[in-house]
Amino acid sequence: MNRQIGKISKKVIRILDLQYEEEQPIFLGDTNIEHMKRQHLKDYEKYGLDIQKIISNPTYVAKNPNQGSIEYIKQYKVNNEFVLVAVRISSKGTMFAKTLFIMTERKINIYLKNGYAKKYE
Numbered sequence: 001m002n003r004q005i006g007k008i009s010k011k012v013i014r015i016l017d018l019q020y021e022e023e024q025p026i027f028l029g030d031t032n033i034e035h036m037k038r039q040h041l042k043d044y045e046k047y048g049l050d051i052q053k054i055i056s057n058p059t060y061v062a063k064n065p066n067q068g069s070i071e072y073i074k075q076y077k078v079n080n081e082f083v084l085v086a087v088r089i090s091s092k093g094t095m096f097a098k099t100l101f102i103m104t105e106r107k108i109n110i111y112l113k114n115g116y117a118k119k120y121e
Helices: 010-016 030-056 105-113
Strands: 002-008 024-029 060-063 070-076 081-089 095-103 117-119
Touching: 002 030, 002 095, 010 060, 024 030, 030 070, 030 081, 030 095, 060 105, 081 105, 095 105, 105 117
Parallel strands: 024 095
Antiparallel strands: 002 024, 060 070, 060 117, 070 081, 081 095
16 A cells, blocks of 8 residues: 655755656555565664655755665764665656665765765755
């Protein structure tokens, strides 16, 4: 079953210079959750309930240069972890949260240095 967990905001479209419709809904399906658990179980157990919060109020946003996904990255200052939620458009034109995982600090620094990630402000 798919449920809506957010929308592509005007702000994200502007920051990343995207060609998406404003307020396009983002869904999370059972198959997406299964994938997250299979690929990144510990990360999902720790942050899975925060997916909506990460999408609605990320620290950074990025456009993956290879897969074209929109990446919402939230920094949790308590344990200095960066959590990434990747959103991709399906072949039918629906946006889905596809994966969630904790990024290494090295990877977030590469994203910032190369200009992939931009501050969400």
